[in-house]
Amino acid sequence: MSLRKRQRSASSSRLAAFCSPPSPPPPSSASASSPDSLSFPNADLLLRLHLDPSSPDDADAKPETDCHLGVAPGTFLDLHVSSASLLRSRYFAALLSDRWSPSTFAAAGGRLSLAVAAAPSLPRPFHAHVEVLRLLHTLDFAGAIRSPGDALDLLPVALQLLFDACVEACIRFLEAVPWSEEEEARVIDLAPLLPADEAADLLARVSPSPVAPGPSSAEGEAARSPSEAMLHGLIHSAIHGHPVHAATKAFVAMLLKDYPSRDCVRKVLDEAFQSRLDTVKELMGKYASPDFRVAVDSDEREAIQRLNLQSAALNVKHLYWLIERMADLRVADNAVTLWSDQAALATDLQKLLSDADMWRNMTPGLPMLVTRCTLRLANSVVTGETLVPRQVRMKLVSCWLPVLNVCRNIVQPMHCHKSTNCQELEEVFLQIISTLPVPEAQELLRQCLGFSTRNVDDCPHLVAAFKTWFRRAGRAPLGGDN
Numbered sequence: 001m002s003l004r005k006r007q008r009s010a011s012s013s014r015l016a017a018f019c020s021p022p023s024p025p026p027p028s029s030a031s032a033s034s035p036d037s038l039s040f041p042n043a044d045l046l047l048r049l050h051l052d053p054s055s056p057d058d059a060d061a062k063p064e065t066d067c068h069l070g071v072a073p074g075t076f077l078d079l080h081v082s083s084a085s086l087l088r089s090r091y092f093a094a095l096l097s098d099r100w101s102p103s104t105f106a107a108a109g110g111r112l113s114l115a116v117a118a119a120p121s122l123p124r125p126f127h128a129h130v131e132v133l134r135l136l137h138t139l140d141f142a143g144a145i146r147s148p149g150d151a152l153d154l155l156p157v158a159l160q161l162l163f164d165a166c167v168e169a170c171i172r173f174l175e176a177v178p179w180s181e182e183e184e185a186r187v188i189d190l191a192p193l194l195p196a197d198e199a200a201d202l203l204a205r206v207s208p209s210p211v212a213p214g215p216s217s218a219e220g221e222a223a224r225s226p227s228e229a230m231l232h233g234l235i236h237s238a239i240h241g242h243p244v245h246a247a248t249k250a251f252v253a254m255l256l257k258d259y260p261s262r263d264c265v266r267k268v269l270d271e272a273f274q275s276r277l278d279t280v281k282e283l284m285g286k287y288a289s290p291d292f293r294v295a296v297d298s299d300e301r302e303a304i305q306r307l308n309l310q311s312a313a314l315n316v317k318h319l320y321w322l323i324e325r326m327a328d329l330r331v332a333d334n335a336v337t338l339w340s341d342q343a344a345l346a347t348d349l350q351k352l353l354s355d356a357d358m359w360r361n362m363t364p365g366l367p368m369l370v371t372r373c374t375l376r377l378a379n380s381v382v383t384g385e386t387l388v389p390r391q392v393r394m395k396l397v398s399c400w401l402p403v404l405n406v407c408r409n410i411v412q413p414m415h416c417h418k419s420t421n422c423q424e425l426e427e428v429f430l431q432i433i434s435t436l437p438v439p440e441a442q443e444l445l446r447q448c449l450g451f452s453t454r455n456v457d458d459c460p461h462l463v464a465a466f467k468t469w470f471r472r473a474g475r476a477p478l479g480g481d482n
Contacts, residue, residue, distance in 0.1 A: 038130065040137045043080035046111040047133070049126050050076035051118045077126050078111075085137040090162035092136075132157040132166060141169035142330065146384065148174060148183045152190070159193055168198060175202040176393075177384040178431045191478045201390055204437035207478045231259070231268040239272075239318045249321060256325055266331035269322060273335050276319045277342075283312040284348040309352070309363040316369040323373055327380035336377050336388050340396035346403050353406045367407045371421050374400045378428040394440050397429050398447075404429070405450050426451045430465040438473050445469055 086092035095112065116125050132154055135144055145151050151170040158166035171194065174187060184206060191203055224232065238245070238252040259265050286308050326332035349370060352359050359366055374396075380386040381393060388396075408422045430448065433441050451462045 038077070039080035040082055040085070040134070042082040042084065045081050045083045045086070047079045047081045047086075048076055048111050048113045049079065049116055049129055050113065051125065052115045077130070079130070079133060081133060082137060088136050088139075088163065088165065090164065092161065128153045128157045132161060132163060135166050136163065139165065141166065145169060145173045148177060148179050152183060152186045155190060156193075167195070171199050171202055172387060173384060175199075175205070175390070176381070176387040176435065178382060178434050188478060201437070203478050205390075205435060206472055207475050208438040208473055225264070227261070228264055228268050231256070231264065232271065235268060235272045235322075239276075239321065240314075253325055253328075257329060262329070262331065265329060266326075266334075269326050269329075269331060270334045273319065273322045273326065274338065276315050276322065277338060280312050280315045280319065281342070281345050281348075283308045283315070284345060284352070287312075288348040288351045305358070306362045309359065309366065313363045313366045313369060316366065316373060320369065320373050320376065323376045327376055327385050330385050332377060332380050332386040333388050336381060336386050336396060337392050339374070339377050340388075340392050340399055343399055346399050349403050350406055353403075353410060367410065368421060370403065371407055371425060374404070375421060375425045375428060378425065378432060382428050382431045390436055390440075393432050394436055394444070397432055397444050401429060401444070401447055408450070427461045430461050433465060434468055438469070441469055442473070 083096055086096065092112075114129070116129055118125055131144060135141065135154070145154065151173045154166060155170040155174075157163075158170060179187065187202070188206060191199070191206075194202070234252045234255060238249045256265050256269070287305055323332065323335060326335050349367075353367060377386070378396060381388060381396070404422060404425055408426075426448070429444075430451075433444050433448075436444070445465060448462060448465070452459045
């Protein structure tokens with residue numbers, strides 16, 4: 001642990017290109033407390049953000065007046081902050097330690113000061129610092145980090161202030177979602193400053209260096225509380241216990257969205273998803289079982305198989321509704337993990353799809369229902385709604401890619417509008433592959449060559465995926481010794 005702190009401290013000293021070290025601002029006739037200053041809950045301390053005094057434009061400091069924090073060079077911004085919240089930053093914790101006496105505080109003008117580097121490319125130089133300070137008070141990382149750009153803006157400041165929880169949240173988000181080329185360049189610029197142990201998976205994605213797999217964990221199932229039991233009953237009614245399904249589902253979806261405990265909603269949805277998934281697996285297992293085919297005469301077997309497949313299709317519809325709720329509420333990580341671990345179910349589906357007469361006569365919509373489930377979960381991963389480890393992302397693609405290839409071949413000649421789902425899933429799978437380390441991406445891309453069979457000019461997503469891989473594979477290893 002002490003080694004990690006020393007690495008983080010050493011890395012923060014190399015952030016001059018991103019954030020200047022703190023130093024007091026030059027004397028100014030402006031009031032120390034501007035009417036446009038910002039205040040956080042339980043504030044008991046004044047913190048002044050100011051442009052680095054080494055900048056020639058900082059000679060005449062004046063208070064920030066733009067409510068959007070878009071400022072010209074040579075300004076400062078006063079913030080009323082909570083010293084208890086600042087202690088979540090190891091930088092501020094050291095600054096506010098017992099070694100910093102009251103006389104020292106008085107000599108500094110009764111406030112803390114933090115320098116911000118001025119840059120022509122940053123029209124809002126204080127924005128990232130204010131957002132990181134806000135996170136010190138709220139810890140609402142999911143609300144603040146919604147795109148790679150957000151994470152890349154916050155990460156240099158979090159590194160400067162030794163705000164470990166924010167650094168970890170930014171790295172975790174960046175590791176799990178696709179980037180543009182510009183965002184990838186920013187990641188590479190930051191790579192030498194990142195803690196090696198926490199950023200190993202992130203760096204493995206942009207260079208061929210090997211990465212050790214991370215551990216996984218599982219939580220035991222606890223007894224249901226009254227609220228959980230109520231939500232479980234509502235979900236059960238929405239799925240198959242009420243005659244007016246559409247209205248009931250819409251109402252239950254609203255209740256789930258507005259329920260204050262996200263952990264409770266996650267647990268209930270996870271249980272419902274597991275239950276429906278187990279039912280689908282059992283029904284598809286009966287269809288694929290060779291013992292069943294031998295033990296029952298042909299007429300009875302066909303009637304039972306029809307019933308099993310129709311029931312399986314109905315339960316897949318229920319799964320899709322649950323998946324939509326989980327993805328919308330950003331609680332689909334367990335569902336993605338379970339779906340990525342369904343090799344047996346995927347094999348049973350391929351057996352069904354190879355029996356064209358059976359599924360076309362009994363459940364013609366089943367292939368597209370399964371494809372929609374996979375597409376919705378994969379989309380939630382790509383957009384950052386659901387953050388899962390790289391091993392899960394790799395298994396999600398490797399498990400369901402063979403099913404997609406079979407669906408493409410049987411659906412496209414029949415239903416052009418349904419083949420759109422297959423093409424969307426191709427594109428999403430390729431985006432997920434772009435989030436994987438170079439060797440794993442290489443293995444999966446080889447299995448995607450079938451995406452080019454429609455028309456070479458009609459698969460730009462496949463061309464872009466291979467170009468990205470070759471660019472990364474040809475890059476020298478990154479990360480060094482830090």
